[in-house]
Amino acid sequence: MKLTDIKTILVAGAGTMGQQTAILAAISGYRVVMYDISDEILAKGVEGIRKNGDRMVRVGVCTSDACSLALEQITTTSDIKAAAVDADLVMESIPEDPELKGKFFGAINDHCKPETIFTTNTSSLVPSMFADRSGRPDKLCALHFHDVTLSKIVDVMPHPGTSSQTMDLVKAFAESMGQIPIVLARENNGYVFNNMLMSFIGSALSLAAKGVTSIQEIDRSWMGVMHTSVGPFGIMDSIGLDTCWKVTSYWANKRNDTQAKANAAFLKGYLDKNMYGIKTGQGFYTYPDPIFSRPDFMTM
Template sequence: MKLSDIKKVVILGAGTMGQQIGFLCAMHGYNVALYDLSREILDEAMKRMEKLGSWFISMGRIKPDQLVDIMVRIESTPDPEEAAKDADFINESLPEDPELKARVFAVFNEFCPERTVFTTNTSTLVPSMFAEKTGRPQKFAALHFHDVRTSNVVDVMPHPGTAPVIVDLVRDFAKSIGQIVILLHRENNGYVFNAMLSSLFSSALTLASNGVASVEDIDRSWMGVMHMPIGPFGIMDQVGLSTVWTITDFWAGKTGDPQLKANADFLKQYLDKDRLGFKNMRGFYSYPNPAYSEQGFLSGERKTEE
């Protein structure tokens, strides 16, 4: 199959990511079928996609009259057979559970044409964990998105059994929906940006939990040298401190590394004070006007947050 043969894209799971990816595909001219558990979930997802469209208009990324055409290209159904009919390409955004993903892929393998390419948007699993269970391992790879409102970078990660022509096709498809493609040559626990970001988080947390420097000075250092508007602790607030803690604590337990445990405990102090990050407006910083975005932060004239 060539890129020009791809007409219909099926999105499995119409949650946060499925809505974004589905909209992006329709915005670039593909017919999209959204699949989820029930009509109610799908109706809600369609409403949210329309809102996402309004946001794209407000950012000048699409024109108001384009939104109607985009929405017309998106259908939704809780019936897998209907969703799979004439499918050329699938991207899956189901919950992060390999058994569940495998089960749904197996159903779609039954109903999809032989040509259909399967991709997963999993964040933390690797495709080989459920490649065989998809029933078409050679036509399966990870195609991983970030938040499409703020990023146009995707990772393409094949597993050892992915056919090279499929890797090329997935890459071409991602480019056709306006994405910058980062190709991983082999499976890795963590995509390229995520792997670098988690090292940055880990270094910043180690410095702070060992009392080497304050949260603000660590961010100041990164921001000052890299000319960035935000530092590692500010980014952790955006990601959500419970997410960062869960991952840090998981790896602390798995590796037995005392430094990772200290980093997890450092984060836990904030969670215990109900400082969850941007999501509840209090984390390492207070929102909507975090200290790091105020004048005088870099020069240290602004007082440190308690």
Template sequence: MKNIAVIGAGTMGNGIAHTFAQFHFNVQLIDVSAAALEKGLATISKNLDRMVAKEKISIADKNQTLANITTFNSLKDGVKNADLVVEAATENAVLKAKIFKELDDYCPEKTILATNTSSISITQIAAVTKRPEKVIGMHFMNPVPIMKLVEIIRGYNTADDVMNSTVALAKIIGKTPVEVNDYPGFVANRILMPMINESIETLYNGVAGVQEIDTVMMLGMAHPMGPLQLADFIGLDVCLSILNVMYDGFKNPKYAPCPLLVNMVLAGKLGIKSGEGFYDYSKSRKAEKVAKMFS
């Protein structure tokens, strides 16, 4: 596989494009928004500059990585020669179904269709195509250029050769692939999101404040980042979406989102992306506006 199409130039999409391009693949980065593409390329360039500063790559390596990326506003044009497509659009089942229907029409028969979904059923996504055996989950972790793990999720109809090719490809780009079966939340988020949700419940019930909860988990459990700060980093809207997928999929109340999380998302407090979540990123990273509501 030489030509990799990545759909979505946001945080995950530009990270995936960066990683493949750095390993000498031809990358077609696709987004309907020209501004998103411009911002995505700027992010890739900035991240490459950090690697140059740390002497992990040379300036020539940076320039070659950027040269390996071509941008497209048209899905049809961007995927016409793709050996693999990695969809990294918003975590929305309806949107993903629409994209995969179009991919099925526009991509060559040989093309493997992968989704970076963090929770939505691969089998459900594959069902809208005429090639369900070629649909697979390829769940990267954020930040993509740094994090080694990739969950490789087998849908009900995913062919063995597609699974084997995708696992091999993940290794080529320096990742550690872990094969996972297709159930809501897969492995990473099935374990992570209930922990984050319980941390929010602990805050909601007034047991402790934001920094206290995060400190307990960092110092007591050796987590590199507290669960509430991590939720801000992931995006509270994304956390809510994943919990809703698991709640709907398992019909188990233990996955029901905390009311505080629901209200924060409704209020537009989404974490780092909006400038405020459990922490205030607009003025001081130590501010705890939410925590004061429960003190």
């Protein structure tokens, strides 16, 4: 299999990341089949794809005309056999459960061509957890996206059984969609950026949860030394406090880390008040026009 042989992409999972990767692949000239378990979910997925298409036009990834053409390249199905049969490459963004992912890859393996490449967009798992169940571990690796309208950085990560041909091909595929692949030499939970982000955010949360100083002072401190327009709490508001809580509590429990558990509880306090960040208009800051964006924030 060469890059030029890749024509049809199976996007599995019609949620946030499935919607983003579907429109990105379609804009890049690929035929896209989006699969999920029900037509209701798929209908919502298509709606989300349109919204993501609009966002990509707004940020200048493509023109409005190119986006309309791309949308025509996307079909949907809840029939797993129909989804698999023409796929040259699979981008999987189904729920974060190794059992579910193993079952999914095992099921499509029976219907896909032998040369079809499998990729997973998992954030919190690693491909070796379900590589054997895919039936083609050498053709499976991670292709992990951050928000495609905010960044072009993607992680390309093998598990111990991934072939170098698969890695090369997936890297070339990412580049063909205008992405910047960060190639990992070996499997590492949390990839590259997410590891750094979580350490950084964990440290900021610890300072606040321990009552060392206020959220505003912590952001001010980072922004003032690093000369950035946003600090860790502003970043968490953009990620979503639910996502931050999910990742923080997952690792806190896995590592039985007392401070991380306190940090998760600190975040939970906001969720209990329906403060999820930018998406609900209120998180650590109030949106639009959060105070950290005001010119006098550093000295107020």
